Amino acid sequence: xxxxxxxxxxxxxxxxxxxxxxxxxxxxxxxxxxxxxxxxxxxxxxxxxxxxxxxxxxxxxxxxxxxxxxxxxxxxxxxxxxxxxxxxxxxxxxxxxxxxxxxxxxxxxxxxxxxxxxxxxxxxxxxxxxxxxxxxxxxxxxxxxxxxxxxxxxxxxxxxxxxxxxxxxxxxxxxxxxxxxxxxxxxxxxxxxxxxxxxxxxxxxxxxxxxxxxxxxxxxxxxxxxxxxxxxxxxxxxxxxxxxxxxxxxxxxxxxxxxxxxxxxxxxxxxxxxxxxxxxxxxxxxxxxxxxxxxxxxxxxxxxxxxxxxxxxxxxxxxxxxxxxxxxxxxxxxxxxxxxxxxxxxxxxxxxxxxxxxxxxxxx
Amino acid sequence: xxxxxxxxxxxxxxxxxxxxxxxxxxxxxxxxxxxxxxxxxxxxxxxxxxxxxxxxxxxxxxxxxxxxxxxxxxxxxxxxxxxxxxxxxxxxxxxxxxxxxxxxxxxxxxxxxxxxxxxxxxxxxxxxxxxxxxxxxxxxxxxxxxxxxxxxxxxxxxxxxxxxxxxxxxxxxxxxxxxxxxxxxxxxxxxxxxxxxxxxxxxxxxxxxxxxxxxxxxxxxxxxxxxxxxxxxxxxxxxxxxxxxxxxxxxxxxxxxxxxxxxxxxxxxxxxxxxxxxxxxxxxxxxxxxxxxxxxxxxxxxxxxxxxxxxxxxxxxxxxxxxxxxxxxxxxxxxxxxxxxxxxxxxxxxxxxxxxxxxxxxxxxxxxxxxxxxxxxxxxxxxxxxxxxxxxxxxxxxxxxxxxxxxxxxxxxxxxxxxxxxxxxxxxxxxxxxxxxxxxxxxxxxxxxxxxxxxxxxxxxxxxxxxxxxxxxxxxxxxxxxxxxxxxxxxxxxxxxxxxxxxxxxxxxxxxxxxxxxxxxxxxxxxxxxxxxx
Numbered sequence: 001x002x003x004x005x006x007x008x009x010x011x012x013x014x015x016x017x018x019x020x021x022x023x024x025x026x027x028x029x030x031x032x033x034x035x036x037x038x039x040x041x042x043x044x045x046x047x048x049x050x051x052x053x054x055x056x057x058x059x060x061x062x063x064x065x066x067x068x069x070x071x072x073x074x075x076x077x078x079x080x081x082x083x084x085x086x087x088x089x090x091x092x093x094x095x096x097x098x099x100x101x102x103x104x105x106x107x108x109x110x111x112x113x114x115x116x117x118x119x120x121x122x123x124x125x126x127x128x129x130x131x132x133x134x135x136x137x138x139x140x141x142x143x144x145x146x147x148x149x150x151x152x153x154x155x156x157x158x159x160x161x162x163x164x165x166x167x168x169x170x171x172x173x174x175x176x177x178x179x180x181x182x183x184x185x186x187x188x189x190x191x192x193x194x195x196x197x198x199x200x201x202x203x204x205x206x207x208x209x210x211x212x213x214x215x216x217x218x219x220x221x222x223x224x225x226x227x228x229x230x231x232x233x234x235x236x237x238x239x240x241x242x243x244x245x246x247x248x249x250x251x252x253x254x255x256x257x258x259x260x261x262x263x264x265x266x267x268x269x270x271x272x273x274x275x276x277x278x279x280x281x282x283x284x285x286x287x288x289x290x291x292x293x294x295x296x297x298x299x300x301x302x303x304x305x306x307x308x309x310x311x312x313x314x315x316x317x318x319x320x321x322x323x324x325x326x327x328x329x330x331x332x333x334x335x336x337x338x339x340x341x342x343x344x345x346x347x348x349x350x351x352x353x354x355x356x357x358x359x360x361x362x363x364x
Numbered sequence: 365x366x367x368x369x370x371x372x373x374x375x376x377x378x379x380x381x382x383x384x385x386x387x388x389x390x391x392x393x394x395x396x397x398x399x400x401x402x403x404x405x406x407x408x409x410x411x412x413x414x415x416x417x418x419x420x421x422x423x424x425x426x427x428x429x430x431x432x433x434x435x436x437x438x439x440x441x442x443x444x445x446x447x448x449x450x451x452x453x454x455x456x457x458x459x460x461x462x463x464x465x466x467x468x469x470x471x472x473x474x475x476x477x478x479x480x481x482x483x484x485x486x487x488x489x490x491x492x493x494x495x496x497x498x499x500x501x502x503x504x505x506x507x508x509x510x511x512x513x514x515x516x517x518x519x520x521x522x523x524x525x526x527x528x529x530x531x532x533x534x535x536x537x538x539x540x541x542x543x544x545x546x547x548x549x550x551x552x553x554x555x556x557x558x559x560x561x562x563x564x565x566x567x568x569x570x571x572x573x574x575x576x577x578x579x580x581x582x583x584x585x586x587x588x589x590x591x592x593x594x595x596x597x598x599x600x601x602x603x604x605x606x607x608x609x610x611x612x613x614x615x616x617x618x619x620x621x622x623x624x625x626x627x628x629x630x631x632x633x634x635x636x637x638x639x640x641x642x643x644x645x646x647x648x649x650x651x652x653x654x655x656x657x658x659x660x661x662x663x664x665x666x667x668x669x670x671x672x673x674x675x676x677x678x679x680x681x682x683x684x685x686x687x688x689x690x691x692x693x694x695x696x697x698x699x700x701x702x703x704x705x706x707x708x709x710x711x712x713x714x715x716x717x718x719x720x721x722x723x724x725x726x727x728x729x730x731x732x733x734x735x736x737x738x739x740x741x742x743x744x745x746x747x748x749x750x751x752x753x754x755x756x757x758x759x760x761x762x763x764x765x766x767x768x769x770x771x772x773x774x775x776x777x778x779x780x781x782x783x784x785x786x787x788x789x790x791x792x793x794x795x796x797x798x799x800x801x802x803x804x805x806x807x808x809x810x811x812x813x814x815x816x817x818x819x820x821x822x823x824x825x826x827x828x829x830x831x832x833x834x835x836x837x838x839x840x841x842x843x844x845x846x847x848x849x850x851x852x853x854x855x856x857x858x859x860x861x862x863x864x865x866x867x868x869x870x871x872x873x874x875x876x877x878x879x880x881x882x883x884x885x886x887x888x889x890x891x892x893x894x895x896x897x898x
Contacts, residue, residue, distance in 0.1 A: 222741040227724070227731050234717045240673050241706070241714040242729035243696025361380065 004356045010301070014294060014341055016348045018308075021340040025333045034325050046318025047311045055185050055200020056317070060284075061310030062202070062267045063088075065209040067288025068295060068302040069216050070261035075297050076220055077253040078233040083129060083144025084261040085285025086151030087122040091262025093155065094121030095269040096163065096276035099176040110180040114270045115208065115263065122262015123255040125151060130254030134247040140254070148285070159278055173276040182271045203271040209306075212260060213299040219256070220299075229253050261285060287334075293342040305341075312337065369432030371396040371528055371559035372417070377426035379412055386412040388583045390426070394576070396527075399550060399560045401570040401591070404580030404603055405775075405803035410563050413580070414530050418450045419443040430528070449521025453533045455513050457505045463516050464488060464501040467523050484523060491522055495552040496545070511542030518549065529553065530561045535569060536801065539658045540831075540864075547573050565803055567596045579603055604805045614815045617839035619648035623823035624670075624792050629678035631665045631847075639665040640676065641847035647792065647823040652814065654826045654838025654855075658867055662847040663827045664709055667796045670825070671706040672699040673714075683791060696729055705790030707781050709797045709827070715781040716769045723751035723765035726784050758783035759809065775806030786813060792823045799833060811837060831860060831867075845869045 026036035047053045067084040074081035081087075094117030104110035129143035156171070163173040182204050185197035220226040232239040232249040239246060268280045287309055294308070295301025316330030340348075370393040379387040386409045394400040404410050415421045417428065419437040428435050430446045437443050443450070457466050464484050472480045485501050492498045499508070499515050508516070514534060521529055531550075535543040550560055550573065562574060570577050571591060578588040579602040586602050601607055624647045631640040640662045647653045657663055668674035675690040682702045688694040699706065706729075708714040716725050727736055727747050736743050751765040758779045760772070769777060778798065785793060795814060799807045814837060818824055828834050834841055835855050843850040843866035850866040 218741065222744065224731055224737070224742055227742060231717050231720070231728065234719045235713060237710075237713045238715075238717050238728075241671065241696055241708055242731070243672060243698065243700065245695065 004353055008352065008356065010296065013345070013348050013352065014305075016352070017340040017344070018337065020348070021333075021336040024336050024340075028329065028332060028336075029325065032325070032329070034323060039319055039323065039325060042318055042322055043311070043315030046322075047314040051196045052198050052200045053314060053318075055197035055202040056314040057202075057307065057310040058185070058206050059200065059202040059267070059272065059310070060313040061306045062206045062209045063264045063281075063284040064287050064291045064306035064309050065303060066212060066264040066267070067261050067285050068291030068306050069212055069288075069299060070257045070259075071288045071292035072295065072297040072299070072302055073216060073220070073229075073260060074253055074257035075292060076226070076233050077229045077249050079130075079133070079250060079254060079257070080141050081126065081144055081254065081257045081261075082141055082289065083126060083147050083258070083285070084288045085281050085283065086144070086148035087125045087258040087261035088264045088268075088281045088285050089148075089151040089155050090125040091118035091122040091265035092269045092276050092280050093158065093265075094118045094262060095265045096173050096176075099180050099270060100163075100173060104177075104180060107180050107182060110177075111182060111204070111208075111266065111270065114180075114266050118262040118265045118269075119259035120262075122265075123259040125262070126254045126258025127251070130251045130258075133254075134250040140250075155276075155278065159276065163276060171278050175275045176270065178274075180270065181274055182266075184271075201272040203267065205267040205271045208263065208266060210303075212263065213303050216260070216302075217299045225252065261288070290338040290342055293338075308337075309334070368396060370394055370429070371431060372561070373429040373432075374413075374417070375427045375429070377413065377416060377423045377428075379416060379421060379423050385583050387416070387423070390580075390585045392578050392585065392588060394528075394559055394561065396431075396559050397554060397557045398575040399554055399562055399573055401562045401564065401574035401577040402580060403564060403567070403570050403577060403599060405565065405805060408580040408603075409583040410580055411532065412583075414450070414532060414561070414563060417443065418448060418530065444524050444526070447525060447527040449518075449524060449526030449529045451514065451517040451521065451529065451531045451534060453536060455517055457513060457516060459506040460504060462502050462504055463499050463508075463519075466505060466516055467501075467520050469520075471524055487523060488519060491519060494556070495522075495549050497522075497549055509542070511538050511545065514538070514542075514546065515549070526558075528559045528561070530563070532563045533565070534562070535564070535566065539829075543569075567599055567804075570599065571596055581605055600804055603803075612811050612815065612836040614837075615819065617651045617818065619651040619839070620821065621649055622646045623649050623683060624825070625679075625681045626670075627679040629666070629669065629676055629680065631662070631669055631674060631676040633665070639847055640669070642678075643844075643847070643849050645842060645849060645852075647825055649791070649823050650818060650821045651839040652818050652824040652826055652837055654828070654834040654841045655844050655849075656828070656831055656834040656841060656863055656867060657844035659829050661844045663844050664796070665847075666844070667706070667709060667794055667825075667827055670699070670704065670794050671708065672696045672704075697732065700729060700788075700790075703791040705785035705788055705793040707778075707785050707793065707795045707798060709800075711774075711777055711781050716777055718770040719768060721766050721768055722755065722760070722772070722780055723748045725769050725780055726751035726754055726765070728784065730784070730788065754783040754787055755780070757787075758813070773803070775802040778802050778810065779806065782810060782813060786817055789820075790822065792825065793817060794825050794827075796827045797829065798826070799828075799830065831863060835860070835863075843867055 029036040029039050047057045067088060070084050070087070071081055095114040098113040098117035099110060102113055104113060125147060129140055129147055132138035132143050133140040159171040159173065164171065165174040185200060185202040186195070188204065189196045220230065228244045229249055231242060232244055232246060236246060239249070264284060265280070269276055273280060291302055291305040291309055294305040312334050316327070316333065319325045319330060320327040372394040375391050377387050377390040390413060402410050412421065416423045417437065419439045419442050422438065428437060435446050437446065458469065461469070464481055467488065468480045468484045474480065488501050497515050497519055499512050499519065505513060505516065518529065534546060538546060554560060562569070564570060574591045576588060577591050577594065577599065579586045579599060581603060627644045629640055629643045630638065632638050643666065645653065655663055655666070665674060669676040669689065672695045675694060677689060680687050680689060682704065687702055688698065712718055717728060727733070731742065736747055748765050752763070755763045755765060760776050760779045760783065769780065772780065798810050798814065802810065814824060826834065826837055835858065838855050841853045841855050841858055841863065843863055845867060846869060853863065
C-alpha cells in the first residue's frame with residue numbers, strides 16, 4: 001500500500017523542502033544584516049521578471065538539464081556518476097576540435113558536428129571508469145571523481161600548449177569561425193520593435209536539451225534497453241536470472257550518461273564562449289547530481305529542477321551585483337537547497353506520510 | 365481448567381491500515397506453560413497481531429492483559445519489561461559481533477562492557493544447560509548456521525527474562541534436523557513454565573507441537589481449539605474458508621522422449637569449491653523429476669546452471685541439441701530461446717523485480733521477445749493487456765497489472781512468476797521451491813498448474829526442500845547430497861525414512877553404523893561444516 005498519493009511525493013515534498021531552505025536562507029541573510037525580502041525580490045526580478053533574465057536562467061538551466069540527465073540515467077542502473085564535470089570538460093574538447101578543424105558550411109552542420117563530438121568525447125571519458133567498474137570492480141564513484149581531476153589537468157595541458165594560438169597570452173583555444181555561432185534566443189525571438197532576451201547567452205541548444213529529456217524518457221520508460229537498465233538497477237541477481245548482462249548495462253548506461261554530460265559543452269563552448277576556455281563547466285557537473293536528486297531521476301523532474309537551479313544561479317549573480325551580499329552566500333543558499341531537497345528528504349517525507357495516514361484513517 | 369490467570373489475554377483488538385482492516389475484534393487467551401499456535405494464510409493478520417503485542421503498532425481498539433493485569437505496550441521496550449520476547453522470521457543480529465555481544469546488545473548495564481559480558485556468559489551457560497540451547501558464546505554470528513543464529517535470538521529473549529516467547533515462522537529457514545532441535549528446546553521451555561506463541565502456516569508443526577491453536581482468516585480469529593480435538597483437514601478448511609485438497613490428485617505419468625539430458629555436470633563456485641561433482645540424469649516429456657535434499661547440497665547450483673545463471677562443465681542436451689555451459693550463449697536469454705522456463709528458488713531476488721509493476725514483471729526475461737516490440741520501443745500497452753489476462757487465469761489477487769510487485773503477498777508473487785513461465789509453454793520447466801512462504805490455498809493451485817503442464821507433455825524439474833512436496837508431485841525422485849545425486853527412487857515405493865537417509869548421505873542401509881553416521885552428518889550440516897561422506 002502506498003503511504004501517500006503520488007502528487008504529494010512528486011510536488012509537495014520538493015516544495016516544502018524548498019520552503020524550508022528558503023526560510024533558513026532568509027535567516028542567514030538576516031544574520032549578515034541584509035533584508036531577505038529585498039534579496040528575494042531582487043533574485044526574482046533579475047532572473048524571472050525580464051526576458052533577458054530568463055535568457056540567463058535558461059542558459060544555466062540548459063547546462064543543468066544535460067548534467068542532471070547524465071546523473072539520472074546512470075542512477076537507474078545504480079551507478080553514481082560523479083564524473084559529469086570531467087565528462088563535460090572533455091565534451092568541450094570534442095566541440096572545440098569539431099569547430100576548429102572542420103570547415104562546416106553552415107552553423108546547423110557545425111552544431112551537428114559539435115553535438116556528436118561532445119557526446120563522443122564525454123562518453124569516451126565515462127567509458128574508462130565504466131570498464132573498470134564492470135570488469136575490475138573499481139568503484140565508479142572513486143574513479144569518476146578522479147577522472148574529473150585528470151580531465152582538468154588534460155585541458156590545462158592542451159589550453160596552455162597544443163590548442164593555444166601562438167602569441168596568445170590566454171589559456172584558451174582560438175575563436176571558432178563566426179559563421180558557426182549558434183542562434184541566440186535574442187536572434188530567434190526578437191522582432192524589430194520588440195527586442196527580447198537582449199544580451200542573454202541562452203541559445204538554440206536549450207532545445208537540444210529538451211530533446212535530450214524526451215530521449216531519456218523514451219529510453220528509460222519505453223525501450224528494452226531502459227527496461228534492462230532499470231531491472232539491473234533494482235536487482236543484479238534478478239538481471240542475471242533474466243539473462244541481462246551486467247557488464248553490458250554498466251558500460252552502455254555510463255556511455256549514455258557521459259555523452260549527455262558532454263553535450264553540455266555545445267551550450268557553453270559553441271553557444272556562449274565560441275572557443276574552448278579553462279573551467280567552462282563552472283561546477284555544472286556537480287549541480288547535476290542535485291538536479292537529478294531533486295528531479296527524482298525523471299526527465300521532467302530534471303527539467304524543472306534544472307530551471308530552479310538556473311534561477312538560483314542567475315538570481316545569485318544579480319544579488320552579487322546589486323547588494324552587499326557576497327557571492328559566496330549564493331553558494332550557501334544553493335547548498336541549503338541541495339541539502340533540503342536531497343539529503344534531508346526523509347525529514348520532510350516522514351511527518352508528511354504520517355499526516356496522510358492520519359487523514360486516511362479519519363476518512364475510513 | 366485451572367483458575368490461574370492467562371499469561372496473555374487479548375480483548376477485542378482491532379487495527380486498520382488505511383482502508384485495510386488487518387485485525388478485527390480479536391480476542392484470545394493463552395494459558396501459562398503452553399504452546400499456542402496461530403495459523404493463517406499470508407496476510408491474514410497474524411504478524412500485525414503479534415506486532416501489536418510487541419509494541420510495534422498501537423491497536424485502534426482493544427486491551428492487552430499480561431498475567432491478568434491490564435498492560436499498555438506502547439513500544440518494544442515495554443513489551444520486554446512485560447516479559448515478552450520475540451523471535452523474528454528475519455533475525456535481528458549483528459553479523460560481525462559474537463554471540464555474547466549480541467545477547468547483551470541493548471541490555472548492557474553500566475559504562476564498562478566487561479562486567480555485562482561476564483554476567484551474560486554465565487547466564488548463557490546456565491540457559492544452555494537448562495534448555496539444550498547450546499551455542500558457543502564467542503563465535504561470531506556470521507560463522508553460525510541458521511539454526512544456531514535462531515538459538516541466539518531465543519537466548520536474547522530469555523536473557524531479558526522473557527516468560528512469553530513469540531516465534532514468527534521459526535522453521536521456514538531450518539533444515540528438518542534443526543527444526544526438530546528447535547521443538548525440543550521449545551518443549552523444554554514449556555516444561556519450565558514459559559508460554560510460547562508459535563506463528564506458522566505449516567499444519568504439521570501445529571498438529572505435532574502445540575497445545576491450543578487459533579486460526580486467523582482475513583483479519584478475524586475464526587476459531588480457537590485444542591489441538592488434540594482438531595484435525596489437519598479441519599484447520600486447513602478454517603484457514604482458507606473452503607475445503608482444501610491436501611493430497612495432490614494426479615494421474616500416472618506417461619513419459620515420452622527425453623527432453624533434457626545431463627551428463628557428468630560439474631560446477632565450481634567463485635571460491636573454487638566444487639559444488640556439483642559429476643551429476644547425470646535424463647528428464648522425459650510428460651514427467652516430473654523431483655530432486656530432494658537439505659538446502660545447500662548443490663540443488664541451487666544445478667538450477668542456476670540449467671537456467672543459464674552459472675557456468676559449468678559437462679554435457680547438457682536439450683531436445684537433442686547440446687547447449688553452451690560457458691561463454692556468451694550461456695545466459696538466461698539463450699536458455700529461454702531453447703524453450704527452458706525457469707521458476708527460480710528465490711522469487712523476490714531473482715524471479716521478480718519487486719519495484720517493477722506486475723505487468724513489467726510479466727515479461728521479465730522475455731522482454732526482448734519480438735512479440736512485445738513496437739518498433740525500437742516496447743509495446744507497453746500490449747504487455748499490460750496480456751498481463752491482465754495472465755493474472756486472471758492464474759487468479760493473482762488483486763488482478764491489477766499496474767500494482768508494484770512488492771505489494772503482492774508471497775503466494776501471489778509466485779503466481780505471477782508461474783504465470784509468466786508456464787504461459788510461455790516451455791518444453792522444460794525448472795521449478796525451484798515453488799511453494800516456499802506460500803499460503804495453503806495457493807499451494808494447491810500451484811501444484812495443480814505444475815501437474816497440468818506435465819499432462820500437456822512437458823518435462824519438469826522440481827527442486828524443493830519440502831520432502832512432502834517432492835513425494836506428492838514427482839514421478840521420479842532423486843536425492844542430492846554434497847553435489848552428487850544419491851540414486852533415484854520411485855515415489856510409490858520410497859518412504860520418508862529412506863529418503864531422509866539419502867539426504868544425509870547414506871546411499872544404502874548398512875547393518876550397524878548407519879544411524880551413527882546419520883547423526884554425525886546431521887550434526888555436521890547443522891554446524892555448517894561440509895558433510896562427510898557415508
